[in-house]
Amino acid sequence: xxxxxxxxxxxxxxxxxxxxxxxxxxxxxxxxxxxxxxxxxxxxxxxxxxxxxxxxxxxxxxxxxxxxxxxxxxxxxxxxxxxxxxxxxxxxxxxxxxxxxxxxxxxxxxxxxxxxxxxxxxxxxxxxxxxxxxxxxxxxxxxxxxxxxxxxxxxxxxxxxxxxxxxxxxxxxxxxxxxxxxxxxxxxxxxxxxxxxxxxxxxxxxxxxxxxxxxxxxxxxxxxxxxxxxxxxxxxxxxxxxxxxxxxxxxxxxxxxxxxxxxxxxxxxxxxxxxxxxxxxxxxxxxxxxxxxxxxxxxxxxxxxxxxxxxxxxxxxxxxxxxxxxxxxxxxxxxxxxxxx
Amino acid sequence: xxxxxxxxxxxxxxxxxxxxxxxxxxxxxxxxxxxxxxxxxxxxxxxxxxxxxxxxxxxxxxxxxxxxxxxxxxxxxxxxxxxxxxxxxxxxxxxxxxxxxxxxxxxxxxxxxxxxxxxxxxxxxxxxxxxxxxxxxxxxxxxxxxxxxxxxxxxxxxxxxxxxxxxxxxxxxxxxxxxxxxxxxxxxxxxxxxxxxxxxxxxxxxxxxxxxxxxxxxxxxxxxxxxxxxxxxxxxxxxxxxxxxxxxxxxxxxxxxxxxxxxxxxxxxxxxxxxxxxxxxxxxxxxxxxxxxxxxxxxxxxxxxxxxxxxxxxxxxxxxxxxxxxxxxxxxxxxxxxxxx
DNA sequence: CTGAAAGCGCTTACAG
DNA sequence: CTGAAAGCGCTTACAG
Numbered sequence: 114x115x116x117x118x119x120x121x122x123x124x125x126x127x128x129x130x131x132x133x134x135x136x137x138x139x140x141x142x143x144x145x146x147x148x149x150x151x152x153x154x155x156x157x158x159x160x161x162x163x164x165x166x167x168x169x170x171x172x173x174x175x176x177x178x179x180x181x182x183x184x185x186x187x188x189x190x191x192x193x194x195x196x197x198x199x200x201x202x203x204x205x206x207x208x209x210x211x212x213x214x215x216x217x218x219x220x221x222x223x224x225x226x227x228x229x230x231x232x233x234x235x236x237x238x239x240x241x242x243x244x245x246x247x248x249x250x251x252x253x254x255x256x257x258x259x260x261x262x263x264x265x266x267x268x269x270x271x272x273x274x275x276x277x278x279x280x281x282x283x284x285x286x287x288x289x290x291x292x293x294x295x296x297x298x299x300x301x302x303x304x305x306x307x308x309x310x311x312x313x314x315x316x317x318x319x320x321x322x323x324x325x326x327x328x329x330x331x332x333x334x335x336x337x338x339x340x341x342x343x344x345x346x347x348x349x350x351x352x353x354x355x356x357x358x359x360x361x362x363x364x365x366x367x368x369x370x371x372x373x374x375x376x377x378x379x380x381x382x383x384x385x386x387x388x389x390x391x392x393x394x395x396x397x398x399x400x401x402x403x404x405x406x407x408x409x410x411x412x413x414x415x416x417x418x419x420x421x422x423x424x425x426x427x428x429x430x431x432x433x434x435x436x437x438x439x440x441x442x443x444x445x446x447x448x449x450x451x452x453x454x
Numbered sequence: 455x456x457x458x459x460x461x462x463x464x465x466x467x468x469x470x471x472x473x474x475x476x477x478x479x480x481x482x483x484x485x486x487x488x489x490x491x492x493x494x495x496x497x498x499x500x501x502x503x504x505x506x507x508x509x510x511x512x513x514x515x516x517x518x519x520x521x522x523x524x525x526x527x528x529x530x531x532x533x534x535x536x537x538x539x540x541x542x543x544x545x546x547x548x549x550x551x552x553x554x555x556x557x558x559x560x561x562x563x564x565x566x567x568x569x570x571x572x573x574x575x576x577x578x579x580x581x582x583x584x585x586x587x588x589x590x591x592x593x594x595x596x597x598x599x600x601x602x603x604x605x606x607x608x609x610x611x612x613x614x615x616x617x618x619x620x621x622x623x624x625x626x627x628x629x630x631x632x633x634x635x636x637x638x639x640x641x642x643x644x645x646x647x648x649x650x651x652x653x654x655x656x657x658x659x660x661x662x663x664x665x666x667x668x669x670x671x672x673x674x675x676x677x678x679x680x681x682x683x684x685x686x687x688x689x690x691x692x693x694x695x696x697x698x699x700x701x702x703x704x705x706x707x708x709x710x711x712x713x714x715x716x717x718x719x720x721x722x723x724x725x726x727x728x729x730x731x732x733x734x735x736x737x738x739x740x741x742x743x744x745x746x747x748x749x750x751x752x753x754x755x756x757x758x759x760x761x762x763x764x765x766x767x768x769x770x771x772x773x774x775x776x777x778x779x780x781x782x783x784x785x786x787x788x789x790x791x792x793x794x795x
Numbered sequence: 796c797t798g799a800a801a802g803c804g805c806t807t808a809c810a811g
Numbered sequence: 812c813t814g815a816a817a818g819c820g821c822t823t824a825c826a827g
């Protein structure tokens with residue numbers, strides 16, 4: 114922390130502390146002569162303003178918090194990259210908070226939100242009803258909040274958000290399978306308690322229904338968004354008496370686990386089982402076989418959501434809050450083929 | 455941000471602001487009667503202390519910054535998990551700064567370090583000589599710094615650090631290959647400009663030398679720590695006129711790219727080429743074949759380095775600064791076999 | 796145990 | 812353009 118204060122600089126430059134402050138924050142309001150004097154003094158002392166004092170005085174920290182369920186997921190990594198990049202150009206630092214919002218109590222969420230000295234919050238996580246309440250309250254107290262990636266629940270409809278059309282994307286993935294002739298299509302979704310992949314499940318169900326294809330209840334299993342969870346889910350699927358010919362995984366992380374488990378069981382992909390993922394993380398193209406998946410413009414989502422937050426911080430609540438839908442894309446690689454039978 | 459200040463609470467509870475402050479920070483110094491009065495007032499108003507004011511007043515933020523080259527690398531994710539966990543129990547928030555310290559100028563590094571309002575810094579990135587100077591300066595001004603994962607360069611020897619013995623681990627990996635009969639062993643290292651995998655290269659060279667095995671200069675190639683970089687490096691290796699029978703990759707991320715590229719070229723792993731990685735990230739066990747690698751106790755490193763930093767923050771410079779070496783382990787899976795010839 | 800007061804290091808109207 | 816002064820919301824000796 115800086116050990117020389119503005120007073121010392123003022124003393125050396127023989128001006129008031131107000132002038133030193135101006136030289137730093139509004140140099141155009143100061144004579145060139147004075148400015149040079151002060152800049153010399155700053156250089157001499159190695160002065161840099163005490164950020165804590167500045168933040169306190171200005172009532173803002175230039176830190177934003179992003180809340181997400183899993184920093185380890187490469188998809189979120191990519192979103193974070195976009196956020197960071199936008200944050201940097203806007204002069205913000207980013208505080209990352211890894212939390213399962215849906216498992217927290219109202220008090221815990223409240224504590225987290227106020228206890229962090231941030232100018233605004235980006236939510237990449239889905240919320241429990243609890244959380245929703247708290248959020249609305251905080252938001253009314255002018256803590257700017259923006260939601261990314263996840264489709265917002267009705268209660269959160271008045272928050273700005275940026276995401277793809279998850280339902281349409283999941284439908285597209287499922288329809289691709291159907292168009293190839295698959296009839297027994299399973300799905301590995303995220304977590305029961307989380308909204309994170311709920312819309313993808315909805316899209317899958319909608320596509321199946323539209324094609325008049327039945328869904329065996331045993332085909333829709335929870336994968337916990339992790340490799341391990343997906344492996345377990347896949348084992349269940351493989352031993353099902355009405356075994357599916359294709360599996361739609363709600364994210365690539367799970368698709369990687371699924372792929373490995375199917376192959377471990379002695380079946381071939383896509384020869385015996387087709388697999389399709391979601392997100393297009395960087396590992397998707399180097400799996401064996403390379404993974405067919407839905408790609409999201411992760412970095413772009415990150416950038417947009419950060420810019421959105423900045424607008425909210427600067428302009429207050431005057432900004433629009435309609436969701437911003439960004440385009441997704443079906444990326445066809447080699448983990449999907451026509452069904453064997 | 456809180457909109458009700460300590461004054462309001464004091465007014466309602468009919469006490470001084472000093473007493474309100476005591477109720478929150480030193481409740482044992484206050485009569486039970488007073489305490490109850492104040493707590494009621496706090497509940498009534500929904501008061502929570504302004505963290506900015508607290509930080510400013512106390513001269514500390516309870517935020518630590520961790521600087522790392524790539525948040526996306528699952529290894530760092532695992533380290534971060536340990537850091538977060540320790541930070542939470544110690545009451546700290548974590549600010550993540552993704553930066554290639556070795557490509558920054560002295561001014562940039564200096565700006566980054568002072569401009570962030572943090573109580574201490576964890577470095578998971580290697581430093582340029584520039585950075586080293588700055589760091590020493592900052593450290594002398596009592597900004598606590600602790601180094602994790604990477605072997606520290608001589609100039610940084612007086613900083614506390616936590617890491618495995620990278621040289622020994624790389625030797626072990628290479629010796630394992632040698633013990634199986636491999637003689638033409640290549641290595642894909644990180645970045646020319648980064649120290650991050652330098653010690654692993656040293657270990658590899660030491661093992662080869664000890665076994666009196668020559669190293670063709672074309673066998674040691676840069677992989678940029680990324681999948682893409684490793685794929686390119688592998689293509690070079692595969693077209694080398696004196697093609698290696700085994701490849702040691704300085705991290706698993708690159709090993710994944712390497713594996714994919716070798717298989718794409720029509721060769722089998724480990725039948726034709728053996729591959730060994732480093733880190734044991736969570737994807738290592740689901741590659742095809744599962745990856746033999748060196749595992750680091752990533753989470754433990756994270757925890758220890760955070761606790762180390764806490765001690766430095768609390769105790770000042772009185773703490774020991776000898777490096778803390780944690781154990782690594784060779785994890786044998788299926789990407790390595792005896793050479794074909 | 797409690798209160799009055801000083802002060803942390805800045806920024807920003809307000810005069811001049 | 813510059814300076815004197817107020818004040819942001821806390822914490823903490825210092826009296827009582």
